[in-house]
Amino acid sequence: MTSASDDGVHVRVVDHPLTRAWLSILRDQATDNTAFRSALARLSQMLVYEAFADVDVDEIDVQTPVAVAPGARVSTPPMFVPVLRAGLGMLESALAVLPDARIGFVGVGRDEETAQPVEYLASLPADLSGQPVYVLDPMLATGGSLIHTLDLLAERGATDLTAVCVVGAPEGVAALQGSAHRGLRLVIGAIDEHLNEDSFIVPGLGDAGDRQFGPR
Numbered sequence: 098m099t100s101a102s103d104d105g106v107h108v109r110v111v112d113h114p115l116t117r118a119w120l121s122i123l124r125d126q127a128t129d130n131t132a133f134r135s136a137l138a139r140l141s142q143m144l145v146y147e148a149f150a151d152v153d154v155d156e157i158d159v160q161t162p163v164a165v166a167p168g169a170r171v172s173t174p175p176m177f178v179p180v181l182r183a184g185l186g187m188l189e190s191a192l193a194v195l196p197d198a199r200i201g202f203v204g205v206g207r208d209e210e211t212a213q214p215v216e217y218l219a220s221l222p223a224d225l226s227g228q229p230v231y232v233l234d235p236m237l238a239t240g241g242s243l244i245h246t247l248d249l250l251a252e253r254g255a256t257d258l259t260a261v262c263v264v265g266a267p268e269g270v271a272a273l274q275g276s277a278h279r280g281l282r283l284v285i286g287a288i289d290e291h292l293n294e295d296s297f298i299v300p301g302l303g304d305a306g307d308r309q310f311g312p313r
């Protein structure tokens with residue numbers, strides 16, 4: 098795992114042999130929809146696990162059948178916000194790790210000509226002050242969709258923001274660093290080479306929504 102903190106965005110690249118192995122299955126163009134969804138779920142669970150490495154916990158006592166043991170409980174249950182469609186494939190894995198999380202939904206699709214995010218759903222509580230929020234989206238390309246989502250969350254008072262992504266482009270990371278979201282944590286499986294002329298990540302894994310669900 099490598100970490101870097103530039104311009105207020107803390108970037109953690111999870112470079113584990115098993116995350117690399119699952120990511121290789123996602124990248125492989127021969128992986129079909131079913132296998133893609135399964136691999137994304139497995140990889141997401143590892144990324145979410147890493148995203149909680151520094152979470153605040155309450156120290157508690159646990160009565161075992163033998164004695165009292167020191168234990169821990171996550172202090173504030175998080176909110177997960179999958180960015181539809183592709184982020185839906187990460188939600189069940191996140192809930193497997195933190196079942197008492199709240200869930201919000203944001204739907205954003207890139208305009209195919211301009212690559213600009215077009216919002217079609219924002220199902221979020223009006224007040225997110227004090228609420229740690231974890232945005233789930235496998236792809237960070239130009240960064241437009243993620244920044245749009247972070248803006249929606251910040252407008253509602255959220256300040257404790259983490260993005261969990263599978264693959265990013267340097268252009269997207271730079272856009273986050275140039276955005277208003279100081280203090281954002283980004284936990285990501287890999288940062289690839291660059292964007293192509295269609296704003297797709299190279300080498301990337303193609304369209305993460307289409308590869309799970311088919312074309313939209």
Ligand SMILES: O=P(O)(O)OC[C@H]1O[C@H](OP(=O)(O)OP(=O)(O)O)[C@H](O)[C@@H]1O
Pocket residue numbers: 180181182183184205206207208212214234235236237238239240241242243269296304305306307313
């Ligand atoms: O960083 P950006 O340039 O904004 O690109 C990344 C976005 O593109 C993908 O969604 P897409 O628009 O393909 O929608 P989908 O999930 O419905 O396929 C992906 O899931 C991100 O949300």
Ligand SMILES: O=c1cc[nH]c(=O)[nH]1
Pocket residue numbers: 183236238296297298299301302303304305306
């Ligand atoms: O490479 C990319 C870029 C945006 N969205 C995707 O799903 N893949």
Ligand SMILES: [Mg+2]
Pocket residue numbers: 183304305306307
């Ligand atoms: Mg897509």
